Amino acid sequence: MSCILKIREVYQELTPTEQKIANYVIEHGDQVSVLSAAELGELVKTSPPSIVRFARKLGYAGFQEMKLGLVKDAALQHKQQDKIYEAVSIHDSTKEIIYKIGKENMKAIEETMSVVDETEMAKAIDAMTKANHINIYGVAASGLVGLDLQYKLMRINKKSSMYMDSHTQLASAIHMGKGDVAVGISHSGRTLETYKAIETAKKRGATIISITKYGKNPISDLADINLFTASVEKNLRTGAIASRIAQLSIVDILFVGIARNNFNEVSKYIQATREIVEDFKV
Structure with a gap:
Protein backbone atom coordinates (compact mmCIF):
# COMPACT_ATOMS: atom_id res chain seq x y z
CA MET A 1 0.00 0.00 0.00
CA SER A 2 1.33 3.43 -0.89
CA CYS A 3 2.75 5.64 1.84
CA ILE A 4 0.60 8.58 0.80
CA LEU A 5 -2.55 6.44 0.87
CA LYS A 6 -1.66 5.18 4.35
CA ILE A 7 -1.37 8.77 5.53
CA ARG A 8 -4.74 9.74 4.05
CA GLU A 9 -6.52 6.76 5.55
CA VAL A 10 -5.33 7.46 9.12
CA TYR A 11 -5.23 11.26 8.84
CA GLN A 12 -8.24 11.93 11.07
CA GLU A 13 -6.72 9.81 13.86
CA LEU A 14 -3.42 11.72 13.85
CA THR A 15 -2.45 14.28 16.48
CA PRO A 16 -2.11 17.94 15.38
CA THR A 17 1.68 17.53 15.27
CA GLU A 18 1.38 14.34 13.22
CA GLN A 19 -1.07 16.03 10.84
CA LYS A 20 1.49 18.79 10.32
CA ILE A 21 4.07 16.13 9.38
CA ALA A 22 1.51 14.36 7.19
CA ASN A 23 0.65 17.54 5.30
CA TYR A 24 4.30 18.16 4.54
CA VAL A 25 4.91 14.58 3.38
CA ILE A 26 1.87 14.68 1.08
CA GLU A 27 2.93 17.98 -0.46
CA HIS A 28 6.68 17.33 -0.63
CA GLY A 29 7.02 13.55 -0.79
CA ASP A 30 9.83 13.67 -3.31
CA GLN A 31 11.82 16.00 -1.05
CA VAL A 32 11.09 14.05 2.16
CA SER A 33 12.54 10.87 0.64
CA VAL A 34 16.04 12.39 0.78
CA LEU A 35 15.82 14.12 4.17
CA SER A 36 16.94 12.88 7.57
CA ALA A 37 14.50 12.78 10.51
CA ALA A 38 16.28 15.79 11.98
CA GLU A 39 16.00 17.77 8.74
CA LEU A 40 12.30 17.00 8.34
CA GLY A 41 11.73 17.81 12.00
CA GLU A 42 13.33 21.20 11.52
CA LEU A 43 11.13 21.94 8.50
CA VAL A 44 7.88 21.12 10.30
CA LYS A 45 9.02 22.49 13.68
CA THR A 46 9.01 19.21 15.58
CA SER A 47 11.55 16.76 17.02
CA PRO A 48 13.23 13.81 15.23
CA PRO A 49 11.59 11.32 17.67
CA SER A 50 8.18 12.70 16.61
CA ILE A 51 9.09 12.00 12.98
CA VAL A 52 10.04 8.42 13.85
CA ARG A 53 6.82 7.91 15.85
CA PHE A 54 4.84 9.21 12.87
CA ALA A 55 6.51 6.67 10.57
CA ARG A 56 5.79 3.86 13.02
CA LYS A 57 2.16 4.92 13.29
CA LEU A 58 1.90 4.26 9.56
CA GLY A 59 3.22 0.74 10.11
CA TYR A 60 6.86 1.29 9.18
CA ALA A 61 9.79 0.11 11.29
CA GLY A 62 11.14 3.66 11.24
CA PHE A 63 11.65 6.81 9.18
CA GLN A 64 14.14 5.17 6.84
CA GLU A 65 11.62 2.51 5.82
CA MET A 66 8.97 5.19 5.29
CA LYS A 67 11.34 7.04 2.94
CA LEU A 68 11.84 3.85 0.94
CA GLY A 69 8.07 3.60 0.72
CA LEU A 70 7.89 7.12 -0.69
CA VAL A 71 10.48 6.28 -3.33
CA LYS A 72 8.75 3.05 -4.34
CA ASP A 73 5.33 4.65 -4.54
CA ALA A 74 6.47 7.60 -6.65
CA ALA A 75 5.04 10.23 -4.31
CA LEU A 76 5.47 12.96 -6.90
CA GLN A 77 3.21 11.12 -9.33
CA HIS A 78 0.60 10.68 -6.60
CA LYS A 79 0.66 14.41 -5.95
CA GLN A 80 0.06 15.18 -9.63
CA GLN A 81 -2.80 12.68 -9.89
CA ASP A 82 -4.55 14.29 -6.94
CA LYS A 83 -5.18 17.37 -9.09
CA ILE A 84 -7.43 15.20 -11.25
CA TYR A 85 -9.31 13.60 -8.34
CA GLU A 86 -10.71 16.82 -6.89
CA ALA A 87 -13.85 16.94 -4.78
CA VAL A 88 -17.07 17.87 -6.55
CA SER A 89 -17.83 21.59 -6.28
CA ILE A 90 -21.19 23.34 -6.41
CA HIS A 91 -19.78 25.29 -9.35
CA ASP A 92 -19.01 22.17 -11.43
CA SER A 93 -20.72 21.57 -14.74
CA THR A 94 -22.54 18.29 -15.44
CA LYS A 95 -19.57 17.21 -17.55
CA GLU A 96 -17.17 17.85 -14.66
CA ILE A 97 -19.39 15.92 -12.22
CA ILE A 98 -19.52 12.93 -14.58
CA TYR A 99 -15.75 12.98 -14.93
CA LYS A 100 -14.95 13.47 -11.24
CA ILE A 101 -17.37 10.85 -9.89
CA GLY A 102 -16.24 8.33 -12.50
CA LYS A 103 -12.58 8.90 -11.67
CA GLU A 104 -13.27 8.84 -7.92
CA ASN A 105 -15.06 5.49 -8.16
CA MET A 106 -12.30 3.97 -10.29
CA LYS A 107 -9.71 5.26 -7.84
CA ALA A 108 -11.61 3.79 -4.87
CA ILE A 109 -11.70 0.34 -6.48
CA GLU A 110 -8.06 0.46 -7.60
CA GLU A 111 -6.78 1.53 -4.19
CA THR A 112 -9.04 -0.94 -2.37
CA MET A 113 -7.54 -3.77 -4.40
CA SER A 114 -4.10 -2.59 -3.24
Whole structure:
Protein backbone atom coordinates (compact mmCIF):
# COMPACT_ATOMS: atom_id res chain seq x y z
CA MET A 1 0.00 0.00 0.00
CA SER A 2 1.33 3.43 -0.89
CA CYS A 3 2.75 5.64 1.84
CA ILE A 4 0.60 8.58 0.80
CA LEU A 5 -2.55 6.44 0.87
CA LYS A 6 -1.66 5.18 4.35
CA ILE A 7 -1.37 8.77 5.53
CA ARG A 8 -4.74 9.74 4.05
CA GLU A 9 -6.52 6.76 5.55
CA VAL A 10 -5.33 7.46 9.12
CA TYR A 11 -5.23 11.26 8.84
CA GLN A 12 -8.24 11.93 11.07
CA GLU A 13 -6.72 9.81 13.86
CA LEU A 14 -3.42 11.72 13.85
CA THR A 15 -2.45 14.28 16.48
CA PRO A 16 -2.11 17.94 15.38
CA THR A 17 1.68 17.53 15.27
CA GLU A 18 1.38 14.34 13.22
CA GLN A 19 -1.07 16.03 10.84
CA LYS A 20 1.49 18.79 10.32
CA ILE A 21 4.07 16.13 9.38
CA ALA A 22 1.51 14.36 7.19
CA ASN A 23 0.65 17.54 5.30
CA TYR A 24 4.30 18.16 4.54
CA VAL A 25 4.91 14.58 3.38
CA ILE A 26 1.87 14.68 1.08
CA GLU A 27 2.93 17.98 -0.46
CA HIS A 28 6.68 17.33 -0.63
CA GLY A 29 7.02 13.55 -0.79
CA ASP A 30 9.83 13.67 -3.31
CA GLN A 31 11.82 16.00 -1.05
CA VAL A 32 11.09 14.05 2.16
CA SER A 33 12.54 10.87 0.64
CA VAL A 34 16.04 12.39 0.78
CA LEU A 35 15.82 14.12 4.17
CA SER A 36 16.94 12.88 7.57
CA ALA A 37 14.50 12.78 10.51
CA ALA A 38 16.28 15.79 11.98
CA GLU A 39 16.00 17.77 8.74
CA LEU A 40 12.30 17.00 8.34
CA GLY A 41 11.73 17.81 12.00
CA GLU A 42 13.33 21.20 11.52
CA LEU A 43 11.13 21.94 8.50
CA VAL A 44 7.88 21.12 10.30
CA LYS A 45 9.02 22.49 13.68
CA THR A 46 9.01 19.21 15.58
CA SER A 47 11.55 16.76 17.02
CA PRO A 48 13.23 13.81 15.23
CA PRO A 49 11.59 11.32 17.67
CA SER A 50 8.18 12.70 16.61
CA ILE A 51 9.09 12.00 12.98
CA VAL A 52 10.04 8.42 13.85
CA ARG A 53 6.82 7.91 15.85
CA PHE A 54 4.84 9.21 12.87
CA ALA A 55 6.51 6.67 10.57
CA ARG A 56 5.79 3.86 13.02
CA LYS A 57 2.16 4.92 13.29
CA LEU A 58 1.90 4.26 9.56
CA GLY A 59 3.22 0.74 10.11
CA TYR A 60 6.86 1.29 9.18
CA ALA A 61 9.79 0.11 11.29
CA GLY A 62 11.14 3.66 11.24
CA PHE A 63 11.65 6.81 9.18
CA GLN A 64 14.14 5.17 6.84
CA GLU A 65 11.62 2.51 5.82
CA MET A 66 8.97 5.19 5.29
CA LYS A 67 11.34 7.04 2.94
CA LEU A 68 11.84 3.85 0.94
CA GLY A 69 8.07 3.60 0.72
CA LEU A 70 7.89 7.12 -0.69
CA VAL A 71 10.48 6.28 -3.33
CA LYS A 72 8.75 3.05 -4.34
CA ASP A 73 5.33 4.65 -4.54
CA ALA A 74 6.47 7.60 -6.65
CA ALA A 75 5.04 10.23 -4.31
CA LEU A 76 5.47 12.96 -6.90
CA GLN A 77 3.21 11.12 -9.33
CA HIS A 78 0.60 10.68 -6.60
CA LYS A 79 0.66 14.41 -5.95
CA GLN A 80 0.06 15.18 -9.63
CA GLN A 81 -2.80 12.68 -9.89
CA ASP A 82 -4.55 14.29 -6.94
CA LYS A 83 -5.18 17.37 -9.09
CA ILE A 84 -7.43 15.20 -11.25
CA TYR A 85 -9.31 13.60 -8.34
CA GLU A 86 -10.71 16.82 -6.89
CA ALA A 87 -13.85 16.94 -4.78
CA VAL A 88 -17.07 17.87 -6.55
CA SER A 89 -17.83 21.59 -6.28
CA ILE A 90 -21.19 23.34 -6.41
CA HIS A 91 -19.78 25.29 -9.35
CA ASP A 92 -19.01 22.17 -11.43
CA SER A 93 -20.72 21.57 -14.74
CA THR A 94 -22.54 18.29 -15.44
CA LYS A 95 -19.57 17.21 -17.55
CA GLU A 96 -17.17 17.85 -14.66
CA ILE A 97 -19.39 15.92 -12.22
CA ILE A 98 -19.52 12.93 -14.58
CA TYR A 99 -15.75 12.98 -14.93
CA LYS A 100 -14.95 13.47 -11.24
CA ILE A 101 -17.37 10.85 -9.89
CA GLY A 102 -16.24 8.33 -12.50
CA LYS A 103 -12.58 8.90 -11.67
CA GLU A 104 -13.27 8.84 -7.92
CA ASN A 105 -15.06 5.49 -8.16
CA MET A 106 -12.30 3.97 -10.29
CA LYS A 107 -9.71 5.26 -7.84
CA ALA A 108 -11.61 3.79 -4.87
CA ILE A 109 -11.70 0.34 -6.48
CA GLU A 110 -8.06 0.46 -7.60
CA GLU A 111 -6.78 1.53 -4.19
CA THR A 112 -9.04 -0.94 -2.37
CA MET A 113 -7.54 -3.77 -4.40
CA SER A 114 -4.10 -2.59 -3.24
CA VAL A 115 -5.04 -3.00 0.44
CA VAL A 116 -6.99 -6.27 0.23
CA ASP A 117 -5.17 -8.92 2.23
CA GLU A 118 -5.42 -12.22 0.34
CA THR A 119 -5.04 -14.29 3.52
CA GLU A 120 -7.76 -12.38 5.37
CA MET A 121 -10.07 -12.57 2.36
CA ALA A 122 -9.55 -16.33 2.09
CA LYS A 123 -10.35 -16.70 5.80
CA ALA A 124 -13.51 -14.63 5.40
CA ILE A 125 -14.70 -16.66 2.41
CA ASP A 126 -14.01 -19.92 4.25
CA ALA A 127 -15.81 -18.77 7.41
CA MET A 128 -18.87 -17.59 5.47
CA THR A 129 -18.95 -20.76 3.35
CA LYS A 130 -19.02 -22.92 6.49
CA ALA A 131 -21.30 -20.65 8.56
CA ASN A 132 -24.58 -21.97 9.94
CA HIS A 133 -26.03 -18.49 9.62
CA ILE A 134 -24.66 -15.09 8.62
CA ASN A 135 -25.92 -11.87 10.21
CA ILE A 136 -24.97 -8.63 8.47
CA TYR A 137 -24.90 -5.30 10.27
CA GLY A 138 -24.61 -1.79 8.86
CA VAL A 139 -26.44 1.53 8.86
CA ALA A 140 -27.04 4.27 6.28
CA ALA A 141 -24.89 3.82 3.13
CA SER A 142 -23.10 0.83 4.68
CA GLY A 143 -26.50 -0.71 5.36
CA LEU A 144 -27.30 -0.58 1.65
CA VAL A 145 -24.07 -2.48 0.99
CA GLY A 146 -25.17 -5.02 3.59
CA LEU A 147 -28.50 -5.47 1.81
CA ASP A 148 -26.62 -6.17 -1.42
CA LEU A 149 -24.54 -8.84 0.33
CA GLN A 150 -27.65 -10.41 1.88
CA TYR A 151 -29.41 -10.49 -1.50
CA LYS A 152 -26.43 -12.18 -3.13
CA LEU A 153 -26.27 -14.79 -0.36
CA MET A 154 -30.01 -15.41 -0.66
CA ARG A 155 -29.60 -16.16 -4.38
CA ILE A 156 -27.19 -19.00 -3.59
CA ASN A 157 -29.34 -20.32 -0.72
CA LYS A 158 -26.91 -19.24 2.01
CA LYS A 159 -28.81 -18.53 5.21
CA SER A 160 -28.33 -14.89 6.10
CA SER A 161 -30.07 -11.85 7.55
CA MET A 162 -29.42 -8.12 7.31
CA TYR A 163 -30.28 -5.64 10.06
CA MET A 164 -30.08 -1.83 9.90
CA ASP A 165 -32.09 -0.93 13.02
CA SER A 166 -30.12 -0.91 16.28
CA HIS A 167 -32.78 -2.77 18.27
CA THR A 168 -33.15 -5.62 15.77
CA GLN A 169 -29.37 -5.74 15.39
CA LEU A 170 -28.92 -6.43 19.09
CA ALA A 171 -31.91 -8.78 19.28
CA SER A 172 -30.46 -10.91 16.47
CA ALA A 173 -26.88 -10.76 17.77
CA ILE A 174 -27.83 -12.11 21.20
CA HIS A 175 -29.02 -15.35 19.57
CA MET A 176 -25.84 -16.00 17.59
CA GLY A 177 -23.39 -18.70 18.57
CA LYS A 178 -20.37 -20.72 17.57
CA GLY A 179 -20.51 -21.60 13.88
CA ASP A 180 -22.30 -18.36 13.00
CA VAL A 181 -20.70 -15.35 11.30
CA ALA A 182 -21.44 -11.66 11.91
CA VAL A 183 -20.36 -9.16 9.25
CA GLY A 184 -20.00 -5.55 10.41
CA ILE A 185 -19.87 -2.91 7.67
CA SER A 186 -18.79 0.64 8.53
CA HIS A 187 -16.57 2.93 6.48
CA SER A 188 -15.23 4.77 9.52
CA GLY A 189 -15.08 1.65 11.68
CA ARG A 190 -16.65 3.73 14.43
CA THR A 191 -20.41 3.34 13.89
CA LEU A 192 -21.79 2.69 17.38
CA GLU A 193 -24.80 0.59 16.32
CA THR A 194 -22.64 -1.74 14.25
CA TYR A 195 -20.00 -1.94 16.98
CA LYS A 196 -22.57 -2.90 19.64
CA ALA A 197 -24.08 -5.58 17.38
CA ILE A 198 -20.80 -7.33 16.57
CA GLU A 199 -19.63 -6.93 20.17
CA THR A 200 -22.73 -8.82 21.30
CA ALA A 201 -22.30 -11.47 18.59
CA LYS A 202 -18.65 -11.97 19.54
CA LYS A 203 -19.58 -12.55 23.19
CA ARG A 204 -21.97 -15.26 22.00
CA GLY A 205 -19.17 -17.04 20.12
CA ALA A 206 -19.78 -15.91 16.54
CA THR A 207 -16.91 -15.23 14.14
CA ILE A 208 -16.69 -11.51 13.36
CA ILE A 209 -15.77 -10.13 9.93
CA SER A 210 -15.31 -6.38 9.53
CA ILE A 211 -15.45 -4.30 6.36
CA THR A 212 -13.99 -0.87 7.19
CA LYS A 213 -11.57 1.70 5.82
CA TYR A 214 -7.89 0.86 6.09
CA GLY A 215 -6.30 1.48 9.46
CA LYS A 216 -6.87 0.93 13.15
CA ASN A 217 -10.45 1.48 14.34
CA PRO A 218 -12.76 0.07 17.06
CA ILE A 219 -14.68 -2.30 14.77
CA SER A 220 -11.58 -3.80 13.14
CA ASP A 221 -10.00 -4.16 16.59
CA LEU A 222 -13.00 -6.24 17.67
CA ALA A 223 -13.16 -8.40 14.54
CA ASP A 224 -11.55 -11.80 13.98
CA ILE A 225 -11.11 -11.11 10.26
CA ASN A 226 -10.54 -7.66 8.77
CA LEU A 227 -11.32 -6.66 5.18
CA PHE A 228 -10.16 -3.13 4.45
CA THR A 229 -11.26 -0.64 1.80
CA ALA A 230 -9.53 2.53 0.63
CA SER A 231 -11.38 5.72 -0.18
CA VAL A 232 -10.93 9.22 1.18
CA GLU A 233 -14.15 11.05 2.07
CA LYS A 234 -14.57 14.47 0.51
CA ASN A 235 -17.13 17.26 0.31
CA LEU A 236 -20.72 16.90 -0.96
CA ARG A 237 -20.78 13.28 0.25
CA THR A 238 -18.73 12.02 -2.69
CA GLY A 239 -16.77 10.11 -0.06
CA ALA A 240 -19.93 8.19 0.83
CA ILE A 241 -20.26 7.33 -2.87
CA ALA A 242 -16.66 6.20 -3.23
CA SER A 243 -16.65 4.26 0.05
CA ARG A 244 -19.84 2.45 -1.01
CA ILE A 245 -18.26 1.48 -4.32
CA ALA A 246 -15.19 0.18 -2.45
CA GLN A 247 -17.35 -1.82 -0.04
CA LEU A 248 -19.39 -3.29 -2.89
CA SER A 249 -16.15 -4.50 -4.47
CA ILE A 250 -15.37 -6.42 -1.28
CA VAL A 251 -18.91 -7.85 -1.25
CA ASP A 252 -18.52 -9.04 -4.85
CA ILE A 253 -15.24 -10.81 -4.01
CA LEU A 254 -16.85 -12.53 -1.01
CA PHE A 255 -19.84 -13.63 -3.08
CA VAL A 256 -17.79 -15.06 -5.93
CA GLY A 257 -15.45 -16.79 -3.47
CA ILE A 258 -18.34 -18.44 -1.62
CA ALA A 259 -19.99 -19.43 -4.91
CA ARG A 260 -16.72 -20.97 -6.14
CA ASN A 261 -16.53 -23.16 -3.04
CA ASN A 262 -19.83 -24.82 -3.91
CA PHE A 263 -20.05 -24.19 -7.63
CA ASN A 264 -22.28 -27.08 -8.74
CA GLU A 265 -24.99 -26.39 -6.17
CA VAL A 266 -24.70 -22.63 -6.54
CA SER A 267 -25.24 -22.83 -10.30
CA LYS A 268 -28.57 -24.57 -9.68
CA TYR A 269 -29.64 -21.98 -7.10
CA ILE A 270 -28.79 -19.04 -9.36
CA GLN A 271 -30.63 -20.62 -12.28
CA ALA A 272 -33.67 -21.24 -10.09
CA THR A 273 -33.79 -17.63 -8.86
CA ARG A 274 -33.34 -16.37 -12.42
CA GLU A 275 -36.24 -18.48 -13.67
CA ILE A 276 -38.62 -17.57 -10.84
CA VAL A 277 -38.44 -13.84 -11.62
CA GLU A 278 -38.57 -14.26 -15.40
CA ASP A 279 -42.34 -13.63 -15.49
CA PHE A 280 -41.82 -10.17 -14.01
CA LYS A 281 -39.92 -8.91 -17.05
CA VAL A 282 -41.81 -6.74 -19.52
